[in-house]
Amino acid sequence: MKVAVSYLKSDNKKKCIEKIDASIADFIHVDLCDGKYVEAKNFTIGEITKLLKNAHKPLDVHLMVKEPLKYIDDLALLNINTVTIHLDGCKEPKETIDYIKSIGLKVGIAVNPDEEIDILKSYLPLIDEVLIMSVVPGKGGQKFMPEVLQKFAELNILKNDFHFFTAVDGGINEETINYLKDLQVDMVVSGSYITDSEDYNENIKKLKAV
Numbered sequence: 001m002k003v004a005v006s007y008l009k010s011d012n013k014k015k016c017i018e019k020i021d022a023s024i025a026d027f028i029h030v031d032l033c034d035g036k037y038v039e040a041k042n043f044t045i046g047e048i049t050k051l052l053k054n055a056h057k058p059l060d061v062h063l064m065v066k067e068p069l070k071y072i073d074d075l076a077l078l079n080i081n082t083v084t085i086h087l088d089g090c091k092e093p094k095e096t097i098d099y100i101k102s103i104g105l106k107v108g109i110a111v112n113p114d115e116e117i118d119i120l121k122s123y124l125p126l127i128d129e130v131l132i133m134s135v136v137p138g139k140g141g142q143k144f145m146p147e148v149l150q151k152f153a154e155l156n157i158l159k160n161d162f163h164f165f166t167a168v169d170g171g172i173n174e175e176t177i178n179y180l181k182d183l184q185v186d187m188v189v190s191g192s193y194i195t196d197s198e199d200y201n202e203n204i205k206k207l208k209a210v
Helices: 013-023 045-054 069-075 093-102 117-123 146-162 176-180 199-206
Strands: 002-006 028-031 057-062 080-085 106-111 131-132 165-169 187-190
Touching: 002 080, 002 199, 013 028, 028 045, 045 069, 057 187, 069 080, 069 093, 069 106, 080 131, 080 146, 093 106, 093 117, 106 165, 117 146, 131 146, 146 165, 146 176, 187 199
Parallel strands: 002 028, 002 187, 028 057, 057 080, 080 106, 106 131, 131 165, 165 187
Antiparallel strands: none
C-alpha cells in the first residue's frame, strides 16, 4: 500500500511539508479548492508553487476546481506525479486529460461518494488513476464512508483490462484502513492521522502494512 500524506489541516504548512518530504511517505498530497467546484477555498496557485517548489518527494495533486486546465501550466513547474480532476469540473474532460498527458503528467479522475463508476468508462483508456472519495470533497470534519467501497467490485474488474492505479481519499486512519483489506487498493491519502502525530513514519507504516 502506497501512502500520500496531505498537509491541508496542518497549522504550519511549510514545516508539515518539510516533515512529509523527509518521511517514508510515497507522495505529498496537494489539495487545491477554488471555492467554485467546492464551497471551500484554500490556496492560490502562487501559494501552492511557493510552498512546494523545494519539495523532493513527488506530488499527488487533487484539483477540486472548475476548469482545471487553467492551473496546469503553473503546476507543471513542480515535481508532480499525478494530477487528479473531477469530470464535472471540466467543460471538455477529454481535452483536459489530453493536455495534462501531453506535458508528461499522469492523470487521475476522482469519483465522489454520490457518483457511480459508469462516469469513468469512456475515459479509462486515457487515464492512469482512479481516486475513490470516501468523504464529500471540500467539506471538513467528515467521517469515512465505508459504503463507497462497494465500487471496487466493479472497479477491480475494469482494472484488469485498463491497468490503472487506484486510491482512496478521506478519513483514513489506523481503524478505517482495515475496510480496505482485500480490495486491491494501490494507495491511500491520509492527512491529520499522520500530520497530528509525533512520529509521521510510525503512522505511515501502520497504513502501509495493510
